[in-house]
Amino acid sequence: MVDQPSWDLLADLQLLLEFHFMQNALLAGTLVALLAGATGYFIVLRGQSFAAHTLSQVGFPGAAAGILLHLSPALGLIGFCVTAALGIGLRGRGLDAGWRGESAAVGGILAFALAVGLLFFSLYAGSVEAIYAFLFGSILGVTDRDVLVTALTAALALLALAVIGRPLIFASVDPEAAEARGVPVRALALAFLVLVALSVAVAVQIVGTLLVFALLVTPGAAAQRLTPRPGLGLGLSTVLSLLFVWSGLSVAYFSPLPVGFAVTTLAFGTYVLARAR
Amino acid sequence: MSHILAYDFMRNAALAGTGIALAAGLAGYFVVLRNQVFTSDALGHVAFTSGLGALVGGVQLLAGVFGGTIAVALGMGGLGGRARGRDVAVGTVFAWVLGCGVLFLSLYSRGRSAAGGTAGVSLLFGSILGLRPAQAVTAAAAGVVISALLLLIARPLLFLSVDPDVAAARGVPATALSFGFLVLLGATVAEAVQAVGALLILGLLVMPAATAQRLTARPYLGLALSGVLAVLFVWAGLVLAFYLPYPASFLITTLAFATYLVSRWGWLW
Numbered sequence: 001m002v003d004q005p006s007w008d009l010l011a012d013l014q015l016l017l018e019f020h021f022m023q024n025a026l027l028a029g030t031l032v033a034l035l036a037g038a039t040g041y042f043i044v045l046r047g048q049s050f051a052a053h054t055l056s057q058v059g060f061p062g063a064a065a066g067i068l069l070h071l072s073p074a075l076g077l078i079g080f081c082v083t084a085a086l087g088i089g090l091r092g093r094g095l096d097a098g099w100r101g102e103s104a105a106v107g108g109i110l111a112f113a114l115a116v117g118l119l120f121f122s123l124y125a126g127s128v129e130a131i132y133a134f135l136f137g138s139i140l141g142v143t144d145r146d147v148l149v150t151a152l153t154a155a156l157a158l159l160a161l162a163v164i165g166r167p168l169i170f171a172s173v174d175p176e177a178a179e180a181r182g183v184p185v186r187a188l189a190l191a192f193l194v195l196v197a198l199s200v201a202v203a204v205q206i207v208g209t210l211l212v213f214a215l216l217v218t219p220g221a222a223a224q225r226l227t228p229r230p231g232l233g234l235g236l237s238t239v240l241s242l243l244f245v246w247s248g249l250s251v252a253y254f255s256p257l258p259v260g261f262a263v264t265t266l267a268f269g270t271y272v273l274a275r276a277r
Numbered sequence: 278m279s280h281i282l283a284y285d286f287m288r289n290a291a292l293a294g295t296g297i298a299l300a301a302g303l304a305g306y307f308v309v310l311r312n313q314v315f316t317s318d319a320l321g322h323v324a325f326t327s328g329l330g331a332l333v334g335g336v337q338l339l340a341g342v343f344g345g346t347i348a349v350a351l352g353m354g355g356l357g358g359r360a361r362g363r364d365v366a367v368g369t370v371f372a373w374v375l376g377c378g379v380l381f382l383s384l385y386s387r388g389r390s391a392a393g394g395t396a397g398v399s400l401l402f403g404s405i406l407g408l409r410p411a412q413a414v415t416a417a418a419a420g421v422v423i424s425a426l427l428l429l430i431a432r433p434l435l436f437l438s439v440d441p442d443v444a445a446a447r448g449v450p451a452t453a454l455s456f457g458f459l460v461l462l463g464a465t466v467a468e469a470v471q472a473v474g475a476l477l478i479l480g481l482l483v484m485p486a487a488t489a490q491r492l493t494a495r496p497y498l499g500l501a502l503s504g505v506l507a508v509l510f511v512w513a514g515l516v517l518a519f520y521l522p523y524p525a526s527f528l529i530t531t532l533a534f535a536t537y538l539v540s541r542w543g544w545l546w
Contacts, residue, residue, distance in 0.1 A: 049365050050315075104487035105541075107314040108534050111480035115530035118402050118477075122524050131398060136379045210322075210476075211379070214372035221365045258383045264376030271369050 016253060024142045029245040031147075031154040032199075032206045033215070037241025038161055039199040040220035041234045042192060046172045049217045051088055054106060055197050056212040058084040058113045059204045063134045064120030073134070074149045077201040085197035089190035136260045137208030139249070150202050157198045164191060169230050206245065211260045215241060218267040225274040240270060281519050289413035290405045290525070294511040296420025297472045298481065302507025303427045304465040305486035306500045307458060310438045315367065316353060316459075317482050320466040322371045322378075323349045325475035328400045329381035338396075339415070343467040350463030351456065403474030403526035406518065416471055423464050424504070434458060435496050472511065473526040480530030481507060484537045491540040506536070 016022055043052050059077050066076020121131050133141065142150075161168075171178040171185045179185045196216075203212045223237035248263035255262075281287050308317050324346045331341020382397045399407065408416070427434075437444040437454050445451045466478055473481045485506035489499045514529030521528070 044365060049368055053368060104309050104314055104483050104490075105537075107318060107479040107483045108487065108537055110318065111477045111484070111530050112534040114476045115480065115527045115534075118524055119527045122522075122527075131401075132382075135401070136375075136382075210375045211372055213368050214376065217365060218369050218372070221369065256383070258379045261376045261380040261383075264373045268369055268373035268376075275366075 012250075012254075016250060021140055021142070022249075022253060024144065024147050025139045025249055026246070028142045028147050028150045029139060029206055029249055030242065031150050032203050033241040033245040034238060035154045035157055035199045036203045036215045037219045037238035038158065038234060039196055040216045040218075040241065041223055041237035042161075042168060042172065042220070043196060043217055044220035044224050045169070045230075046192070048193075048196070049213070049221075050106070051193065052196055052200065052216050053213055054088070054110060054113075055081050055084055055193075055200045056204065056209050056216070057110050059200055059212070060117035060134055060209040061113055061120055062201075063204065063209075064117045064124065067130070068120050068124050072145070072149070074146060074201065074205070077204055078153065078198065081197035081201045082194055085193040086190070089193040133208070134204065135208050135210050136258070137204070137206050137211060139206045139259050140252075142205060146205060150205065153198055153202050157195050160191070161195055164188060165234075168192060173230075207260055207263055211264050214264040214267045215244065218271050219244065222267075222271045222274040225271075225277065244270070281516060285410070286406055286408070287515065287519060289408045289410055290515050291512070293408050293413040293416035293420075294405055294472055294515055295508055296417035296424075297468045298420075298507040298511040299504050300420040300423040300427070300465045301469045301472075301481045302485045302504035303424050303500060304462055305482040305484075305507065306489060306503040307427070307434060307438060307486075308462065309483060309486040309490055310435070311458075313462070314479065314483055316350075317462065317466060318479055319353070319367055319371045319374075320346055320350055320463055321470070321475045321478035322375050324466055324470045324478075325400050326374050326378035326381065328470065328475075329378055329385060329397060332396055333381045333385045339412070339467075339471075342400075342470055343464060346467040347460055347463035350459040350466075353459065399474070400470060401474050401476050402524065403470070403472055403477065405472045405515070405525050408471065412471075416468060419464070419468055423461055423468065427461055430454060430457060431497075431500065435500075439496075473529055477526050477530045480526075480533050481510070484530075484533035485510065488533075488537045488540045491537075506533075510536070 016026070040052075043049055058080050062077045062080025063073040064076070065080065066073040069076070117134075118131075124130075132138075167178070167183045168188055170181075171183050171188050175185050199216060200212055203215050207215050219237045219240040220233075222240055223233045226236060227233050244263050244266045248259055248266055251257060251262040251266075252259040282291065305317075308314060324342050327345020327349075328338055328342040330345065331338050334341070385396070433444070433449045434454055436447075437449050437451055441451065465482070469478050469481050486499075486503040488506055489503035493499050493502060510529050510533045513532055514525055517523075517528045517532075518525035
């Protein structure tokens with residue numbers, strides 16, 4: 001909207017990086033994409049997409065609580081999401097079993113979490129924009145402090161993922177054999193859920209509570225369609241996630257489309273293409 | 278009670294809320310029985326996007342919500358199946374549907390400043406206290422019609438849900454019933470959006486039914502209990518919302534959730 005894009009890509013890049021808010025957005029977006037792409041591959045591999053969905057909805061009251069208590073929303077997000085992840089992990093595998101009673105219970109928790117978020121926002125008497133920012137993301141309003149929090153969280157989570165990556169793939173693909181070989185399957189599952197919670201907490205800033213699924217699960221799902229090899233798939237998932245965020249941000253910068261729409265549409269389109277292959 | 282009902286907006290809310298809750302409670306019982314909780318969640322997302330789409334396109338809001346939700350419900354019936362791994366596909370589709378909702382929201386609020394934003398939030402979280410008399414009558418009538426249709430197909434639908442193979446062998450028209458139920462579910466979700474909003478739909482649709490299934494194994498009793506509970510939650514939520522400074526949809530959802538927890542773990546105390 002500021003300037004029209006041209007076919008001179010270098011000039012376009014200069015335009016993109018002209019403003020401080022876009023620098024912050026691209027920086028935070030890159031960190032989130034790296035983390036979400038890598039975590040997402042494991043989420044799809046382990047069939048925990050519904051747990052990811054639940055954690056992202058818990059993020060909404062978390063962010064609202066952070067604002068209400070005059071802490072940063074990021075702290076509230078991380079606190080609520082990690083607590084919920086521990087709860088899900090310690091309750092065992094109930095969440096992902098498609099069991100009738102459980103899915104009703106989870107549905108209730110989802111609705112209740114969003115209702116609590118609504119309550120917090122009405123207590124805060126915040127603007128409608130604040131609600132939208134957390135539901136649908138507000139990447140163009142990322143502050144320097146947010147970038148710092150995101151960078152630290154992402155670095156920590158990626159480091160942890162690198163450490164547990166190999167045994168986690170083993171435990172995800174063949175839990176029985178892994179357990180027999182002395183891999184601590186339950187501890188790994190819990191640690192991984194906490195990592196998912198951290199990824200959700202940072203990704204919410206970019207795409208918001210409701211759209212986090214698109215960034216967290218779609219690259220992993222598309223990568224799994226394209227290659228059965230775990231190492232390659234993990235790399236592909238991360239690259240796809242980076243591409244979605246970068247091109248989504250660029251499209252949103254040069255056109256009147258919202259970032260959330262651009263990112264989800266790219267992700268969805270890629271997934272459909274990968275399926276159709 | 279007469280004190281509360283002295284206000285127009287409370288009368289409208291009680292009238293609409295009763296019809297909506299009855300439909301949601303009855304439909305919800307089948308949703309839990311048929312394991313279609315995620316379908317309902319997904320339809321809630323669709324209701325949001327189609328409502329905003331209607332506002333952008335200049336169509337009447339309610340017509341858009343009903344039309345869009347029922348159309349997608351039918352499409353999902355066409356997909357069929359409840360296989361695992363489908364949740365990734367469904368989740369991806371609905372993340373995108375919500376993404377489209379964001380687009381419509383930005384299109385609608387442009388040049389209209391505050392009004393667009395408020396319309397979006399009331400679609401997401403409900404606006405039962407802001408209904409006009411005509412809307413309330415429409416909502417109540419639609420709720421009664423949906424409930425009557427559900428009761429009409431209740432017997433074969435229960436049979437089909439509990440034991441699909443035997444039901445099919447006995448000549449129950451399985452496909453027609455499944456599609457018919459999805460249409461009614463779509464209509465119920467579109468109705469419930471007015472009361473609790475697109476995001477809190479599961480609170481009214483699934484919680485009363487899950488509570489009823491905890492309390493009784495008998496299908497007709499459970500069905501009736503589910504409908505009664507849903508109506509009670511909405512009434513109690515409205516009364517509380519009258520006195521407390523909290524949003525009505527929050528109170529309704531919280532009551533439903535708390536009752537479910539008590540029905541589930543009540544024996545511990």
